[in-house]
C-alpha cells in the first residue's frame with residue numbers, strides 16, 4: 319500500500335474493520351424479534367465473512383426462563399430463514415458455542431451482579447481483554463432500569479484492573495418519544511456511560527447506499543459544485559413500505575406513528591447526509607458536527623397553519639397490495655378503531671442555510687404503499703429557455719440523480735438524449751449503476767457494519783446526542799400542532815396499495831412539482 323493511501327483518512331476508514339476488538343456482547347431483550355432476525359444473523363454473517371473478531375462471546379439477557387440450548391435453537395431456526403449468506407452448519411456451530419442465555423428481570427439488581435461475575439469468568443477463560451458491548455434492545459420502558467443497574471453493578475465504568483478495556487453501550491430506537499423523553503434518556507445514558515462510549519443506533523446509517531452518499535458527494539468532482547440552490551430545484555426522499563401492522567406491531571405503532579417511527583430518525587438522517595456541508599475530516603465528530611447543523615437549520619413548522627401547509631398526515635383504508643386484499647389501518651390488530659395515528663406522512667422541509675435557501679426537501683414515508691422502496695432523488699433545474707428549451711412543447715425534463723437506498727441498491731442519472739432518427743426528438747434516458755452487477759456480491763446488512771463499528775470504537779454511523787435532540791425539537795412541534803385543541807388537522811385517507819393521499823400530491827402541486835414515480 320502506498321504512502322498516500324495510508325495518510326488518506328478515508329482509506330483508513332475503509333480498513334477500520336480490522337480495528338474491531340474482541341469482546342462480550344450482552345444483548346438485553348434477547349428473546350425479541352430484533353435479536354433473532356437482525357442481531358444474531360448479523361454476527362453470523364460477520365463470522366462467515368471472517369470479520370468477527372476471534373473470541374467474541376454473546377450473552378442474551380432476558381426475563382424468560384430459557385436455557386442456553388433453547389435459546390440457541392430458536393436463534394438457529396431464524397438464522398436459517400433470514401441469513402443473507404445462507405446457513406453453514408460448521409460456522410453456525412462455532413458461533414453458537416459462544417452463545418449463552420442469562421435469565422433475569424431487568425429491574426433485578428442481583429441479575430446484574432450475576433452478569434458481572436459471568437463476564438469476569440468469560441474474561442478469565444478468554445485470557446484476553448475484558449471488553450464489553452451492551453446492546454439495549456429491550457422494550458423502551460426498561461431502558462432506564464437497564465442503564466441504572468449496569469452502573470450499580472460497576473459494568474459501565476472504566477475498570478482499574480483492566481487497562482485499555484472498554485465498556486460501550488448501543489441503544490436501540492426509539493430514542494425517546496418526544497424531546498423531553500429523549501433528553502431524559504440522554505441524561506440517564508450519559509450518567510452511566512461516557513458519550514464516547516455511547517452508540518445510538520439508526521440502522522439506516524449502516525445501509526450501504528446511505529454510506530455511499532458521502533462518497534458520491536465528496537469523492538467525485540462533478541457533483542459537489544452543483545450541489546446547491548443554483549443548480550438543484552428540489553430534493554425528494556421517499557420511504558415506501560408495502561407491509562402494514564403484521565406480527566402484532568400495531569400496539570407499538572399506534573402510539574408512535576410514521577413521524578416518530580421513521581422520520582425523526584431514519585429520514586432526517588438521510589436528509590442531513592444529502593444536505594450537509596463537507597466535513598473537515600471523516601472522524602465521527604467531524605461528520606456529525608455537519609449533520610447536526612442541517613437538522614438545526616430546518617425551518618420549524620410550529621403553528622397549526624404552517625403544519626397544515628407543509629405536512630400531510632394520512633392513514634390507509636382497506637385496499638389491495640400486490641393482488642392481496644388488506645384491511646384498513648384502523649382495522650389492524652392492536653390498533654385503536656378511532657386511531658388518529660398517521661401511517662403515512664409527507665413533509666415539505668426547508669433548510670435555511672446559504673446553500674439550500676429556497677430549495678424544498680420533500681420527505682414522505684408510508685406503510686401499505688404499492689412496494690418496498692427507499693430512494694433519494696435530486697432534481698436539477700431545467701436548462702435555460704433557449705435552444706431545446708425555447709418552445710413550451712420542447713421543454714426537456716430536468717436531470718434527476720436517484721440514489722436507491724433499497725432494494726436494488728444503486729445510483730442512476732436521468733438525462734436527455736436525442737432519439738435516433740432524422741427528426742429531432744428528445745427522450746430522457748437513464749445511466750445506471752447497480753451494486754449487485756458492479757460489485758457482484760450482496761451488500762452487508764446494516765447491522766453487520768454497525769456492530770463491527772461499535773467493536774472498533776467508531777461512532778461515525780451512530781447518532782450523537784445533539785442530533786437526536788434537534789430532530790425531536792423539529793418533530794415535537796408538528797405533533798403539538800396536530801394535537802392542539804380545536805385546530806385538528808384532518809387525517810387524509812387513501813386506499814392501501816396506492817401512493818398515498820391526494821393531499822400529498824396537492825402539497826407539491828402548489829409548488830408546481832410532482833412526486834417522482836418509483
Ligand code: BG6
Pocket residue numbers: 491521559579580
Ligand atoms: C424501523 C421501523 O426502524 O425501520 C419500522 O420501526 C420500519 O416501522 C423499519 O418498517 C424499516 O427498516 P428497513 O431496513 O426494512 O427499511
